Amino acid sequence: MIRRFYKEVTLGQQPGGWQVLLDGRGLKTVGGAPQIVPTQALGETLAAEWRRQGEKIDPASLPLRDMADYAIDVAAPDPAALAEGLIAYAETDTLCYRADPDEPLHTRQQELWEPLLGAFEAAHGITLVRVNGVLHRPQPPEAMAAIRSRLLALDPFALAGVETMAKLAASLVTALCALDAQQEDEPLALWRMACLEEDWQADLWGRDEEAEQRRTRREGDFLRACGFARLARS
Known part of the structure; x- marks a missing residue:
């Protein structure tokens, strides 16, 4: 952690969007x-992260800042590479493996899963293979x-959010539907559907406290990434 070095957090309009300002x-x-x-x-949400900091700045409490950095530094320069990496999640999408x-x-x-997958296929005019x-x-x-x-067709910010969601859910279909x-x-609800098999096994064999804590963190990360991507489009 580092000592807080600013007093005022504002949001300024810039060419191309909005930027958080720390003491201007x-x-x-x-x-x-x-x-x-x-x-x-999205700018206001990023500003709120900085306003919540106390006397010391906790980098772990700035996850949306990190996602914005990723969208600008990684996704924006080469969206095709990011999209290509995400295709792997469509190739082995959790919802297709039964x-x-x-x-x-x-x-x-x-x-x-079938109603969700069927609706996704209809929306995109495609058919996906189901595997037993x-x-x-x-x-x-x-x-x-x-x-x-x-x-x-997604902007870099939405693409960054979708990538995070797809990795957490092991499902690109779930991420795009979210x-x-x-x-x-x-x-x-979509996150919990993607976790169906995990929950099924936990109900069958018993739930582990550490595993449940990890699951809760992953759920929070999924919803945060979804919110980030959706705010970038609002």
């Missing part, structure tokens, strides 16, 4: 670029091409 000085990213975000709503049909878990997966078991089966190239196009969610509680 605009923040920069780790890479040295002006940390300018596309919407006032238990064997004679297992009770399969029935639950069908109930929760863990052996990999490739997805249709035309489906991957459509998803790649969707990713490349980005497009219409209801406030929908991202949380």
Whole structure:
């Protein structure tokens, strides 16, 4: 931690967006670029992180600042590379991998995952392969091409948020659905659906306190990334 070096946190409008100002000085990213975000709503949320700091600054309590840095320094210069990396999550999307049909878990997966996956396919005009078991089966190239196009249409801030969500959920479908969610509680419901198998095993074999704490942290990270991506579009 470092001692707090500023008194006033404000938000200034700049060419291309909004920038947090500490005592009138605009923040920069780790890479040295002006940390300018596309919407006032996201800028206000970033400013709130700095206002919450006490006498000492805790870097761990500035996760949205880190995501903004990543969007500007990494995603913006080469969005195609980031999108290509995300295609791997579509190739092995959790929602496409089901238990064997004679297992009770399969029935639950069908109930929760199939409507979501079907709606995603309809929205994107694609068909994804469902797999029983863990052996990999490739997805249709035309489906991957459509998803790649969707990713490349996102701005760097939304793309950064989607990447974080996809990694946490092991599901690009879940991440994109959370980005497009219409209801406030929908991202949380989507996260919990992605964790169906994990919860199933925990209910079957018992819950571990440390595992539950990790799960809670991951849930918070998922929802934070979702909020970041959605605020960048508002």
